[in-house]
Amino acid sequence: MELESKEHPLPAQALPAGFVWGAVKAGIKASGNLDLAVAFAPKGAVGAAMFTKNQVVAAPVIVGRRHLQATGGRVSAVLVNAGNANCATGDVGIAACTATCVAAAEQLGCIFDEVFPSSTGIIGVPFPSGKVIAALPEATAALGTTSAHAEFFARAIMTTDTKMKVARAVIDVGGTEVRLFGTAKGAGMIHPQLGPPHATMLVYLFTDVIADAAQLQALLAPAAEKSFNSISIDGDTSTNDTVLLLASGASGIALDAQVGEAFVSALQLVCDSLAHQIVDDGEGVSHVVKLHITGARTAAEAKTVAKAIAHSPLCKTAWSSADPNWGRLMAAAGYSGVEFDPALVTIAIGGLPVFAAGMRSPYFDEAATHEVMLQREYTIHLDLGLGTEESTFLTCDLTAEYVRINADYSS
Known part of the structure; x- marks a missing residue:
C-alpha cells in the first residue's frame, strides 16, 4: 500500500476510477478565485457522511442529510461552493440550496437528490444560488479525470486556507488497484465534532472499491474519530462541517474480508494526512x-x-x-x-x-x-x-x- 500527500502527488492513474472532477469561478469569492467545485460519478456512487454536531447547521447540511436518506446513500454528484456558508439564511437558504441541486442534476443527467451539496464561507449572507446555477454549464464542461482536474476541485473549496490539502492511497489486490483520493479544506473554526448522519472543515473521500452505504458508514466513523475528531485549531465547531466518503465500485474489487483490513488502513492514512494538513495550515499557526x-x-x-x-x-x-x-x-x-x-x-x-x-x-x-x-x-x-x-x-x-x-x- 502506498500513501502520498500534497508534497509528493501520485501520477494521474492513482486517482480512483469512476469519478470526474472540476472547478470554475462563479463569482462568489470576493477574490475572484475558483469557488465552485464539482465531482461527478457518471455511473453513480454510494456514499456515507458525517456532519457537524453544532445545533446551528447550514442549509447544505440539512439538504445533504435529506438526500442521503432519500436515496439510501446513492450519490452521483458533489456540488461545493466557497465564499458563502448558506447558514442562518432560513427557508430561503434551504430552497436556494435545493435549486442548485436541481440545476446540477439537470446539467449532469442525474436525479436531483443524488446531488450532495456543501458550502463554506461567511455565515448569514443570502446565498447567491443564481451565480451557482449560471456557472454549472461551464463547470460541467470543465470536468475531467486527471490530477489537474482533481486539484482544481481541491483549490476551489478553500477559504482562508493557504494551500490545497490532498492525500491518496493505493492498495494492490491481486494485481488490481483499489484507489483512494481525499481532499479537505479548513484553516479556522476548526474543532470538528462529527457524528453520524446527524471558516469550516469539509472533507471529501473518493474510492473505487465496491461497497454499500452501511459498510462505508461503519468504516468512516472510526477513521474520523481518530483523525478529524482529534484535531483543533481554535476550539470553534463550524455549522457546516462535513465528511463524505464515496465509492464508485469501478475497480471491480469488493470490500470483503480479504480487502477490508488493507482498506481500513488506507482510509485511516488518508484521513490522518488530511487532518494533519488542516492543522498545519491553520490560521496564523507557527507550531x-x-x-x-x-x-x-x-x-x-x-x-x-x-x-x-x-x-x-x-x-x-x-x-x-x-x-x-x-x-x-x-x-x-x-x-x-x-x-x-x-x-x-x-x-x-x-x-x-x-x-x-x-x-x-x-x-x-x-x-x-x-x-x-x-x-x-x-x-x-x-x-x-x-x-x-x-x-x-x-x-x-x-x-x-x-x-x-x-x-x-x-x-
Missing part, C-alpha cells in the same frame, strides 16, 4: 503540537484532558513563543473535569521531563525545552498515572496573525 495523553482510565477521559489543553488560550499563547510553562498544562488538565491525583502525573515536552511527583521535575531544563519548542512540530506527553488508556490529539498555537485574520473576516 503544530501533538498532545499524547496516556495513563488514563478510559480513552474518553484522555481525550477530555487533551481537549482542555488544546483549547486553553494560555497554553496556546505559550506555545506561540516557545514558553515551557508546564503550569498552564497542569491547570488545564485540572479543570478538564477528569479526576486525577497530580502527584501521579508526569509531563514531558519534546521528550524532555518538565513535571513529576506533583512539582517541577528535578531534570527540568528550561533552556533546552525552549529550544525544542522552537521547532515547527513537537509532542507534549502527559501521563495521568491512572490506567492504560490513551489519546492522541493534534492542535496548534494561537498567534496575533490568527486574531488579525478573524478580526477582518466579514469585511
Whole structure:
C-alpha cells in the first residue's frame, strides 16, 4: 500500500476510477478565485457522511442529510461552493440550496437528490444560488479525470486556507488497484465534532472499491474519530462541517474480508494526512503540537484532558513563543473535569521531563525545552498515572496573525 500527500502527488492513474472532477469561478469569492467545485460519478456512487454536531447547521447540511436518506446513500454528484456558508439564511437558504441541486442534476443527467451539496464561507449572507446555477454549464464542461482536474476541485473549496490539502492511497489486490483520493479544506473554526448522519472543515473521500452505504458508514466513523475528531485549531465547531466518503465500485474489487483490513488502513492514512494538513495550515499557526495523553482510565477521559489543553488560550499563547510553562498544562488538565491525583502525573515536552511527583521535575531544563519548542512540530506527553488508556490529539498555537485574520473576516 502506498500513501502520498500534497508534497509528493501520485501520477494521474492513482486517482480512483469512476469519478470526474472540476472547478470554475462563479463569482462568489470576493477574490475572484475558483469557488465552485464539482465531482461527478457518471455511473453513480454510494456514499456515507458525517456532519457537524453544532445545533446551528447550514442549509447544505440539512439538504445533504435529506438526500442521503432519500436515496439510501446513492450519490452521483458533489456540488461545493466557497465564499458563502448558506447558514442562518432560513427557508430561503434551504430552497436556494435545493435549486442548485436541481440545476446540477439537470446539467449532469442525474436525479436531483443524488446531488450532495456543501458550502463554506461567511455565515448569514443570502446565498447567491443564481451565480451557482449560471456557472454549472461551464463547470460541467470543465470536468475531467486527471490530477489537474482533481486539484482544481481541491483549490476551489478553500477559504482562508493557504494551500490545497490532498492525500491518496493505493492498495494492490491481486494485481488490481483499489484507489483512494481525499481532499479537505479548513484553516479556522476548526474543532470538528462529527457524528453520524446527524471558516469550516469539509472533507471529501473518493474510492473505487465496491461497497454499500452501511459498510462505508461503519468504516468512516472510526477513521474520523481518530483523525478529524482529534484535531483543533481554535476550539470553534463550524455549522457546516462535513465528511463524505464515496465509492464508485469501478475497480471491480469488493470490500470483503480479504480487502477490508488493507482498506481500513488506507482510509485511516488518508484521513490522518488530511487532518494533519488542516492543522498545519491553520490560521496564523507557527507550531503544530501533538498532545499524547496516556495513563488514563478510559480513552474518553484522555481525550477530555487533551481537549482542555488544546483549547486553553494560555497554553496556546505559550506555545506561540516557545514558553515551557508546564503550569498552564497542569491547570488545564485540572479543570478538564477528569479526576486525577497530580502527584501521579508526569509531563514531558519534546521528550524532555518538565513535571513529576506533583512539582517541577528535578531534570527540568528550561533552556533546552525552549529550544525544542522552537521547532515547527513537537509532542507534549502527559501521563495521568491512572490506567492504560490513551489519546492522541493534534492542535496548534494561537498567534496575533490568527486574531488579525478573524478580526477582518466579514469585511
